[in-house]
Amino acid sequence: MGRLVDWLSEPRAPHHAITWWRRARRYRDLPRPRPDETSLTLALTFDVERDPGQPVDPHRCQTCFPFLDWLDEVSAARDWRTTLFVQGSIVEQLAAPLRRLVPRHELGLHGYFHELWGRQLWFAPYEPPPPPGLRRALLEEGLRAFERAGLPRPRAFRAPNLVCDQTTLALLEQAGFRLDSSAATYRGEAPIVTRHGALVRVPVSGAPRPILHRWLGTPLPSWAVHRVVNLVNFLAPFDELMPLVEEVLAVQTLAGSPHHLVVLAHPWEFADLPITGCGSANYDRLIDRVELLSSYFPTKVSGIGDIVSRSALAHLDRPAAS
Numbered sequence: 543m544g545r546l547v548d549w550l551s552e553p554r555a556p557h558h559a560i561t562w563w564r565r566a567r568r569y570r571d572l573p574r575p576r577p578d579e580t581s582l583t584l585a586l587t588f589d590v591e592r593d594p595g596q597p598v599d600p601h602r603c604q605t606c607f608p609f610l611d612w613l614d615e616v617s618a619a620r621d622w623r624t625t626l627f628v629q630g631s632i633v634e635q636l637a638a639p640l641r642r643l644v645p646r647h648e649l650g651l652h653g654y655f656h657e658l659w660g661r662q663l664w665f666a667p668y669e670p671p672p673p674p675g676l677r678r679a680l681l682e683e684g685l686r687a688f689e690r691a692g693l694p695r696p697r698a699f700r701a702p703n704l705v706c707d708q709t710t711l712a713l714l715e716q717a718g719f720r721l722d723s724s725a726a727t728y729r730g731e732a733p734i735v736t737r738h739g740a741l742v743r744v745p746v747s748g749a750p751r752p753i754l755h756r757w758l759g760t761p762l763p764s765w766a767v768h769r770v771v772n773l774v775n776f777l778a779p780f781d782e783l784m785p786l787v788e789e790v791l792a793v794q795t796l797a798g799s800p801h802h803l804v805v806l807a808h809p810w811e812f813a814d815l816p817i818t819g820c821g822s823a824n825y826d827r828l829i830d831r832v833e834l835l836s837s838y839f840p841t842k843v844s845g846i847g848d849i850v851s852r853s854a855l856a857h858l859d860r861p862a863a864s
């Protein structure tokens with residue numbers, strides 16, 4: 543039933559063509575930012591989670607260790623502050639490298655066993671989300687894991703698969719979280735800072751203007767795609783990345799939101815795994831890409847929370863763009 547509801551509300555599907563039209567119209571012909579007038583807060587965010595592969599073991603995280611060592615060394619040398627959303631069940635295994643990264647970096651929670659925190663996805667074989675009581679217990683257990691690991695209490699949350707419903711947002715508020723980064727920009731949510739009660743929401747950056755795919759050989763649109771700033775797209779050829787970055791910044795200008803770019807990556811993407819886009823070459827490619835982007839816009843590599851603390855609060859009281 544959850545999957546059916548998710549399909550019916552899927553904004554990328556043709557039965558939501560009116561949403562495509564509305565977004566295309568809203569974000570059409572936005573003035574692109576001028577590099578000499580635009581300073582950029584770049585939030586490199588890493589979802590530190592169990593290794594990919596079957597069978598899934600929520601405690602296995604071998605790819606995290608070399609990545610965290612690399613991040614410690616590189617970020618210190620380059621004055622990077624980043625954000626690590628850590629899956630609760632592996633926090634204690636990673637206590638030593640995470641403690642080295644604090645306080646220069648920001649820590650958040652990425653679920654407990656990498657479960658869903660909202661409606662089941664129509665396109666992926668995940669179990670339904672835990673009921674509210676169990677979700678509350680998983681949040682508490684995640685917070686206790688940080689405490690047992692000698693780490694500061696996280697105030698930021700990102701739901702696995704960017705699946706997060708109103709129940710989860712209420713539970714996050716009750717548990718004392720202050721920032722949520724779970725909005726589904728791959729489904730066209732605007733890449734801007736918004737407020738939800740006591741929470742500030744800062745999504746992974748993406749383009750809310752749909753790119754339409756068409757049925758083969760016909761003018762009929764079949765699907766709407768929203769590009770997000772995941773690691774694959776961030777490391778894509780620069781002439782492919784820049785239009786995406788410019789569009790994100792233009793949407794933020796339209797909304798009066800501070801200029802920022804939130805990049806979503808995972809430690810396993812830096813491991814030599816037989817998965818498209820993964821590989822240890824990504825270590826150097828990430829450094830090169832940050833430097834290249836910095837040559838176009840004055841760029842500060844910051845935690846995701848810094849985007850909010852640096853922004854004027856007034857824009858948060860405006861209605862969110864959709």
Ligand SMILES: [Zn+2]
Pocket residue numbers: 589591652656701702703
């Ligand atoms: Zn994840």
